[in-house]
Amino acid sequence: MANILVVDDEMGIRELLSEILGDEGHVVQLAENAQQARLARQEAKPDLVLLDIWMPDTDGVTLLKEWQRDGLLTMPVIMMSGHATIDTAVEATRIGALNFLEKPIALQKLLKAVQQGLTRTPETNRPAVPPLRVISSDHGNNVNNAHNLQSANSNFENRSFNVAQVAAPAPVNQFASLSFDLPLREARDAFERIYFEYHLNRESGSMTRVAEKTGLERTHLYRKLKQLGVESVKYAKRGE
Known part of the structure; x- marks a missing residue:
């Protein structure tokens, strides 16, 4: 650190x-x-x-x-x-x-x-x-x-995280709580919030694996989580 x-x-x-x-x-x-x-x-x-x-x-x-x-x-x-x-x-x-x-x-x-x-x-x-x-x-x-200034040919290994025990993945039936009466934007945000929280739980907070699973570039993923108010730090223990 x-x-x-x-x-x-x-x-x-x-x-x-x-x-x-x-x-x-x-x-x-x-x-x-x-x-x-x-x-x-x-x-x-x-x-x-x-x-x-x-x-x-x-x-x-x-x-x-x-x-x-x-x-x-x-x-x-x-x-x-x-x-x-x-x-x-x-x-x-x-x-x-x-x-x-x-x-x-x-x-x-x-x-x-x-x-x-x-x-x-x-x-x-x-x-x-x-x-x-x-x-x-x-x-x-x-x-x-x-x-x-720096060589672009160096090979790097994937960084590993020490993760804490977290709750089981969010159940899929959480989507049943979504209301079709919401405006489209609010309904989409609610869906995406549940979607990303599910993957963060499933991958023990690893942003690398969540990015791979969701098909997002990692910087875009950070911005999306911030926009939705999802705190990725809740799902993993930072390495020390």
């Missing part, structure tokens, strides 16, 4: 990354601007930082330069942006960023970059965090890895 700081001015991005990384067993801190990131860096000393480039107060590259100048760049930093140029990505890596991810960030690329960052031994000889095992490949948007 690692302490990861996510710095992004978009609430949706922060929440999504927090859910994904939290599900992988990490402790996640959130910052919406450079000032909050400075305070979080000072107080918690994160093992890895995901840093957005375009922010309203101070941009990510400037903050990266500041940390490098003040001797605070002791943790791997992965830059993120939906609008940055290759020149910006190259500049960030020259300053000291480990990697660059282009938005929208595909799940497999995110977890691969995080795994590479956490298994990299810093110059301070601080022990490296034990490597994560990346979950099965998603089929979302491909993300260009700027400047060929």
Whole structure:
């Protein structure tokens, strides 16, 4: 388990990354601007930082330069942006960023970059965090890895979860409680909520297996569960 700081001015991005990384067993801190990131860096000393480039107060590259100048760049930093140029990505890596991810960030690329960052031994000889095992490949948007920083040919095993004992799968007859008098949208949401809760119970909370069973890309699955108000954490114990 690692302490990861996510710095992004978009609430949706922060929440999504927090859910994904939290599900992988990490402790996640959130910052919406450079000032909050400075305070979080000072107080918690994160093992890895995901840093957005375009922010309203101070941009990510400037903050990266500041940390490098003040001797605070002791943790791997992965830059993120939906609008940055290759020149910006190259500049960030020259300053000291480990990697660059282009938005929208595909799940497999995110977890691969995080795994590479956490298994990299810093110059301070601080022990490296034990490597994560990346979950099965998603089929979302491909993300260009700027400047060929990391090899794309590494093979990763599926990550395993320690799961708690959960209740038996939700009975199919729950669907009998659905009312045909509901507006179509409400009836569809009710159906989907029961449907996903059933699969989460059946798969002991494994988001990887639920994604496979339901035919959804995992990032889309996270968003769908959030939209329906289904908390996946209730169905599994996070690995420690």
